[in-house]
Amino acid sequence: MAEQCCCKAEEITILPCSGGSNCGQIANQAAVNLDVQGVGKIYCLAGIAAHIDGMVESAKSAKRLVAIDGCQVACAKKTIEHAGLKATDLICVTDEGIAKNHTFSLKDTDIETITGKIKKLLAKPL
Numbered sequence: 001m002a003e004q005c006c007c008k009a010e011e012i013t014i015l016p017c018s019g020g021s022n023c024g025q026i027a028n029q030a031a032v033n034l035d036v037q038g039v040g041k042i043y044c045l046a047g048i049a050a051h052i053d054g055m056v057e058s059a060k061s062a063k064r065l066v067a068i069d070g071c072q073v074a075c076a077k078k079t080i081e082h083a084g085l086k087a088t089d090l091i092c093v094t095d096e097g098i099a100k101n102h103t104f105s106l107k108d109t110d111i112e113t114i115t116g117k118i119k120k121l122l123a124k125p126l
Helices: 022-036 045-049 053-060 075-082 108-123
Strands: 012-016 064-069 089-092
Touching: 012 022, 012 045, 012 075, 022 064, 022 108, 045 053, 045 075, 064 075, 064 108, 089 108
Parallel strands: 012 064, 064 089
Antiparallel strands: none
16 A cells, blocks of 8 residues: 655745755755744655645645755755746756855755745745
């Protein structure tokens, strides 16, 4: 019997990169912070990438799909598109002046910068 995911998309659904760099981890931590703050709900990008029917269908019901990419490779955005969805809001960590590296001593200021940028994006109507 297949396991069922208990996740469901919300009005604001956040799909972060969580890649193997500081920027991927900053994207993920910013998404966690936004969820904890009640701004939106973090959602499983891996489930979307795996084309799990219920997860893709659930994500379709979101009013806003927020893609947070760590770098210009744009894995989050491309994953969302590959599943037949469209991100309504996009942000890329490296576009905000944060250099990509393989150091995982994340700076709180970098996470706060990305969290703040996403809040500004979401404050604008679609």
